[in-house]
Amino acid sequence: MYNKVTQKDIDALIAATSADRVLYGESISEDYSHDELGGISNMPEVLVKVLSTEEVAAVMKHASQNKIPVVVRGSGTGLVGASVALHGGIMLETTAMNKILELDEENLTVTVQPGVLLMELAAFCEEHDFLYPPDPGEKSATIGGNISTNAGGMRAVKYGVTRDYVRGLTAVLPSGEIVTLGGKVVKNSSGYSLKDLIIGSEGTLAVITEAVLKLVPLPKITTSLLVPFTSISDAIGTVPLLIKSRASLTAIEFMEQGTILFSEEYLGKNFPDKKSPAYLILTVDGNDKSVVDAEIDKVAELCIGAGATDALIVDTEERKGSVWSARGAFLEAIKASTTEMDECDVVVPRNKVAEFVLYTHEVSKQLGVRIPSFGHAGDGNLHVYVCRDDLADTAWKDALEKAFDLLYKKARALSGLVSGEHGIGYAKKGFLAEDYGETQLSLMRGIKSAFDPNCILNPGKVF
Amino acid sequence: MNIIVCVKQVPGTNKVAVDPVTGVLIRDGVDSKINPYDLFALEEGFSLAEKTDGCVKTLSMGPPQAKEALKETLWMGASESVLLSDRKFGGADVAATSCALALGIKKLGEYDIIICGKQTTDGDTAQVGPELAQRLGIEHIANVTEILECRDGYITVTADLDTVIQTAKIKLPCLITIEKDANTPRLPSYNRKKSMDCDELIKVYSVADIPDADENMLGLKGSPTQVERIFPPEKNSGQEISEGSSDELCDKLFELLSTRKFI
Numbered sequence: 069m070y071n072k073v074t075q076k077d078i079d080a081l082i083a084a085t086s087a088d089r090v091l092y093g094e095s096i097s098e099d100y101s102h103d104e105l106g107g108i109s110n111m112p113e114v115l116v117k118v119l120s121t122e123e124v125a126a127v128m129k130h131a132s133q134n135k136i137p138v139v140v141r142g143s144g145t146g147l148v149g150a151s152v153a154l155h156g157g158i159m160l161e162t163t164a165m166n167k168i169l170e171l172d173e174e175n176l177t178v179t180v181q182p183g184v185l186l187m188e189l190a191a192f193c194e195e196h197d198f199l200y201p202p203d204p205g206e207k208s209a210t211i212g213g214n215i216s217t218n219a220g221g222m223r224a225v226k227y228g229v230t231r232d233y234v235r236g237l238t239a240v241l242p243s244g245e246i247v248t249l250g251g252k253v254v255k256n257s258s259g260y261s262l263k264d265l266i267i268g269s270e271g272t273l274a275v276i277t278e279a280v281l282k283l284v285p286l287p288k289i290t291t292s293l294l295v296p297f298t299s300i301s302d303a304i305g306t307v308p309l310l311i312k313s314r315a316s317l318t319a320i321e322f323m324e325q326g327t328i329l330f331s332e333e334y335l336g337k338n339f340p341d342k343k344s345p346a347y348l349i350l351t352v353d354g355n356d357k358s359v360v361d362a363e364i365d366k367v368a369e370l371c372i373g374a375g376a377t378d379a380l381i382v383d384t385e386e387r388k389g390s391v392w393s394a395r396g397a398f399l400e401a402i403k404a405s406t407t408e409m410d411e412c413d414v415v416v417p418r419n420k421v422a423e424f425v426l427y428t429h430e431v432s433k434q435l436g437v438r439i440p441s442f443g444h445a446g447d448g449n450l451h452v453y454v455c456r457d458d459l460a461d462t463a464w465k466d467a468l469e470k471a472f473d474l475l476y477k478k479a480r481a482l483s484g485l486v487s488g489e490h491g492i493g494y495a496k497k498g499f500l501a502e503d504y505g506e507t508q509l510s511l512m513r514g515i516k517s518a519f520d521p522n523c524i525l526n527p528g529k530v531f
Numbered sequence: 532m533n534i535i536v537c538v539k540q541v542p543g544t545n546k547v548a549v550d551p552v553t554g555v556l557i558r559d560g561v562d563s564k565i566n567p568y569d570l571f572a573l574e575e576g577f578s579l580a581e582k583t584d585g586c587v588k589t590l591s592m593g594p595p596q597a598k599e600a601l602k603e604t605l606w607m608g609a610s611e612s613v614l615l616s617d618r619k620f621g622g623a624d625v626a627a628t629s630c631a632l633a634l635g636i637k638k639l640g641e642y643d644i645i646i647c648g649k650q651t652t653d654g655d656t657a658q659v660g661p662e663l664a665q666r667l668g669i670e671h672i673a674n675v676t677e678i679l680e681c682r683d684g685y686i687t688v689t690a691d692l693d694t695v696i697q698t699a700k701i702k703l704p705c706l707i708t709i710e711k712d713a714n715t716p717r718l719p720s721y722n723r724k725k726s727m728d729c730d731e732l733i734k735v736y737s738v739a740d741i742p743d744a745d746e747n748m749l750g751l752k753g754s755p756t757q758v759e760r761i762f763p764p765e766k767n768s769g770q771e772i773s774e775g776s777s778d779e780l781c782d783k784l785f786e787l788l789s790t791r792k793f794i
Contacts, residue, residue, distance in 0.1 A: 294718060338715035368721040380718035381606070384543065386567045390715055 070155050070524070071135045073113035081116055081158070084126035089117040089164075100159055103146040106408050108494055110152055112139065112159035119164055121238055121246055121277040128275065129244025131158055131524055138242075139526050140271040142183060142210030146217065147411060148493025150270040154528040160275060162212050168192055169278070175252045176283050177235055182212025182276050189281075198283040201227035204489065205396045212276050218268035220489035222395075225446035226318040226353075227284070229489070231267045236280035239266055242520040252280055265515060270491050271526040273519040287353035289360045290318070292382035294391055295371045296344030300324055300429075302375040303346035304422035307445045309374055310350070311418055315367045319351040320446025321395060322425075327402065327442050331394045334401035339394050340387070341380055348445065349382075349391060398442050399451065406438070406455035410468055410495070414479040415449040415488030424482060428452050431474050437467045449488030476502070492530045500531060532585030532643045532681070536576040536609070537632055537663070538569040540593050540600035541653045565600045568648030570716035571709040576646045577608040577717060579678060585643070586610045590635045592620055592628060595735070602729045606719035610732070613638050617737040622751030624758075625654075629662035630748045634741050636667060638734070644686065645706040649674055657708070664706035671706040672699050676713050696792065 073092070082090045092114040102109035118124050131138045137157035144151060153159050166183035171192075178200065180189060187207035193200045203221035204214065213219075215237070220229040236250035249263035250256060266274050297303035304322055311320075328342045341347075350367055354360045368379035382391050403409060416424050425441060428450075432439040438457055443450040454471045456464045476486065476499045486492065486499045501509060509531050516523070516531075543562030565573075576587040589604040591597050592615040601612040615635045623631060636645065645664070650657035657673070664671030672690050679698070680687040687700040691710050738744050747753055773783050788794045 293721070340715050340718045365721075372722070379721035381721060381724070382718060384564045384567070386570060386716070387718055391718075 070137050070157060070527075073136060073157065077130065077134060077136060078114060080130050081114060081127060084130065085116055085118060085123050089119070091115040091117075096159075099144065100141065100161075101152070103141075103144045103149060103151050103493075105147050105149045105493070105495055106410070108149040108152055108154075110154055110156065112153035113156045115159045115161060117161045117164050121240060124160065124240045124275050124277050125244045125246050127158065127160060128240050128242055132243050132522060135522055135524060137524050137527050138275075140212070140216075140275050142213035142216075143185065143208050145206045145209045146213065146493060147413070147490045148487075148495040150217070150491055150493030150526070150529055151213075152494060154494065157524075162275075162277075163210060165212075165277065166210075171196055171198075172252065176285075177252050177280050178283055179278065179280050180211055181278060182210060182215075184211045185209070186211060186214060193283060194286060197286045199286045200233065200281060200283055202230045202233055205399060207396065211279060211281070215267050215276055215279060216269065216271050217489065217491040220444065220447065220449060222319045222321060222444060223351075224444060224449070225320055226316065231264065233282045234263065234267055234279055235282050237263050237266055237276055238278035239274035239276050241274050242522065242525045246277075247274070250280070265519075268491070270493060270530055272516060272529055273525065275525070288355045289357055290351060290353040290388070291360055291364050292319070292349055292351040292388065292391065293364060293368055293371070294341060294380040294382055295348045295350060295368075295376045296341060296378055296380070297346045297348070297376050298344065300346040301422060301426060303348050304425050304445055306348065306371055306374040306376070307421055308419045309370060310367060311446070313366070313370055315370070316352060316354075316363055317350055317367065317446060318353050319349065319444075321349040321443070322421075322445040323347050323349070323395070323398065323442045324440065327398055327440050328394065330405045330440075331397050331401035334404045335394065335397055337390075337394070340390050344377060348376075349395065395442075402440055402453050402455070405440075406457050408456035408464070409453045410472070411490070412452040412454070412472060412475050412479075413449065413487045413490040414452070414475065414484050415447070416479055416482045416484030418446065418448040420482040420484065421445050421448055421450065424450060424478060424484070427478050428475065431471055434474075435467050435471055437471060439471065444488070447488070448484070472499070494529055497529075497531060532579060532583040533641050534576045534580055534585055534587045535590055535636060535639055535642045535645045536569070536572050536587055536604070537590050537645065537647045537660070538573065538600055538604060539566045539591060539648075539651050539653075540564070540597040541566045541651055563596065563599065565603055566648055566651045566653075568650055568652065568709070568711060570648075571711060571713050572646045572648045573604060573607055573609075574714045574716040575675075575678060575707075575709050578714070579644070579646075579681060580608075583681060588612065588639050588642075590632060590639060591615070592623070592631050592635065594621075598729075598733055598735065601733050602724075603719050605727050605729055605732055606721075606723045607717055608720075608723075611639075612733040614733055614735045615737075616735050617739075619738045619746055619750050619752075622754065623749065624754035624756045625656050625658040625662055626755055627749050627751075627753035628659050629666050630753060631750075632659070632663050633666040634744055635736070636663075638736060638741070643703045645669075645704070647706065647708045649708050649710055660706060660708035667706070669704050669706055670701045671708075672701060673708045674710045675707045676710045678707075691792070 096115045101111045137155040139153040140160045141151040163183040165181035167181045170179040201223050203223045204219045328339045352363045438455040441452040492500045540563045543564045587609045589609045589612040647660035674691045675688045677689045690697045
């Protein structure tokens with residue numbers, strides 16, 4: 069179906085870029101065969117470290133003419149195998165396209181190349197008194213990857229997700245043509261939003277080479293509360309009350325004691341409080357201290373009224389660091405606590421979060437596997453990890469399959485969806501198909517073939 | 532055990548202005564917080580109090596708004612506080628500060644141990660703790676990383692002396708200053724905030740309230756040193772590149788990490 073990469077192709081790729089940025093055969097590190105998801109890996113035949121839109125266009129044109137599959141890769145921090153070169157071919161690495169091109173203070177936008185890391189973008193914006201609100205836990209992910217998965221993160225409750233902050237994209241189509249979609253404009257009713265199709269398409273429609281992102285003024289004050297509860301059901305049961313109270317919360321995260329202990333072990337650093345079985349972290353931001361303080365008092369009272377044993381105040385850089393650095397490391401910490409794991413990133417309506425989390429406990433008991441979870445209780449997006457621990461190979465595969473089957477069925481029954489922010493990639497294709505059915509999948513296939521008639525861009529992903 | 536922890540209120544951010552004439556930090560209108568180093572001292576105090584069935588009292592010198600920092604110490608676990616606040620305390624260098632704090636300690640009554648942060652983020656001198664001990668005539672040890680044991684009138688601690696880690700056993704009462712990251716400071720409690728009458732629990736004293744205070748030893752008057760210039764510490768972001776075989780590089784890395792006490 070696809071052509072293998074030949075020396076002639078390598079010569080053409082070198083001509084389009086430069087010899088030191090085209091790696092092939094054994095000189096490609098094993099890292100490029102996988103992302104952060106275990107269980108699926110395949111080496112690309114050639115790795116091209118691109119530097120510009122024009123280089124990407126030249127590579128795509130060559131690939132298209134020679135029917136060679138292309139997979140785009142950022143930092144490789146994905147969790148669903150979306151950047152694995154299932155069919156070999158060319159891997160385009162965008163991490164060297166890491167320039168912040170322009171800060172436009174008159175239009176409140178920042179223009180970036182796709183390889184800029186989330187942490188670099190966050191620091192740059194803060195330095196200039198702006199906030200780029202999407203805040204996924206994995207700060208070493210690239211912005212290109214974030215756009216490709218429509219990443220969400222911890223501030224989604226108030227600010228929304230990556231899609232809400234992408235004003236414009238420059239992208240290279242599989243044919244090698246360059247398109248500019250959207251721009252610095254605030255409104256846009258000009259035909260189909262191709263930009264929005266590319267956002268969240270996991271590298272299957274086009275290669276993003278530049279993005280215009282919307283910024284908001286940096287709130288002057290941000291205060292969080294770490295709220296201890298005597299049970300996970302009390303903790304999560306409080307979330308609908310918080311949402312109903314119309315409290316202006318930026319983040320509502322939940323976590324269990326076990327996860328905190330893993331993160332302490334992983335980071336070698338103690339968490340400020342770990343005596344309670346479950347916690348919520350709540351954040352309020354604003355520009356007026358008295359307004360933020362009043363809001364904090366209101367949510368603290370509400371939580372204590374709903375069964376919280378206290379509400380611990382997280383107001384200075386040091387305190388935020390001690391709480392949020394642990395929260396940001398939960399995924400890696402759970403990973404380090406077991407031999408192998410797979411995750412379920414479902415999203416359910418916010419008033420069903422408690423029911424879903426308690427159900428994960430039931431499944432854990434029923435199947436005899438450990439299933440720790442944490443997540444964005446405020447937006448209904450949960451991160452549930454099925455851990456192998458010391459299970460033998462067949463028992464593990466069996467347990468994982470059963471666990472996922474039960475968890476996704478439950479999410480569907482609660483009117484939830486397969487993925488809140490990590491995407492479908494390779495790993496969740498089956499569950500997406502079950503959720504969406506043939507009508508929606510065939511529309512997706514139609515869109516794919518309009519962009520990529522030869523199916524050379526990231527084949528075998530999403531559906 | 533009766534424990535006293537000294538704290539200082541410092542600017543909440545690094546973006547602070549300095550008065551070009553006096554060299555003093557302009558604090559008006561700038562958000563403030565507890566000196567981050569003092570949070571480690573507070574935590575060490577609270578956990579020692581828990582182990583010995585004791586209590587923590589806190590002490591600060593500063594403008595009236597420094598009361599906010601002391602309130603936070605109450606919300607974290609302190610039982611009462613003293614604030615020394617008077618224009619006559621103002622403009623103090625480390626010597627005059629330690630003199631004032633020594634007077635404040637007397638106001639707080641009996642104590643077994645005084646705990647200070649290693650240094651402050653605004654002054655960076657790391658001298659007030661040891662000078663305070665000197666004025667009180669008690670033993671002291673700086674840069675304490677861990678309290679190993681506290682019994683029979685002695686305390687055993689480890690201290691980071693740059694090139695070595697020292698274990699020392701010293702007689703109580705004494706003063707220790709706590710190294711950065713010696714622990715994870717606890718957070719202020721909303722329950723304590725709502726239930727405590729902070730105005731009752733924080734006593735504010737002026738110079739006139741302290742009969743044995745010698746004004747010539749306090750504030751700008753009592754400061755033998757003057758600030759000539761304030762500048763941020765030099766940032767060290769240099770890289771060290773080593774070359775050699777894997778074995779040589781392993782040895783080199785081990786040596787480097789152990790000299791810097793990471794392992």
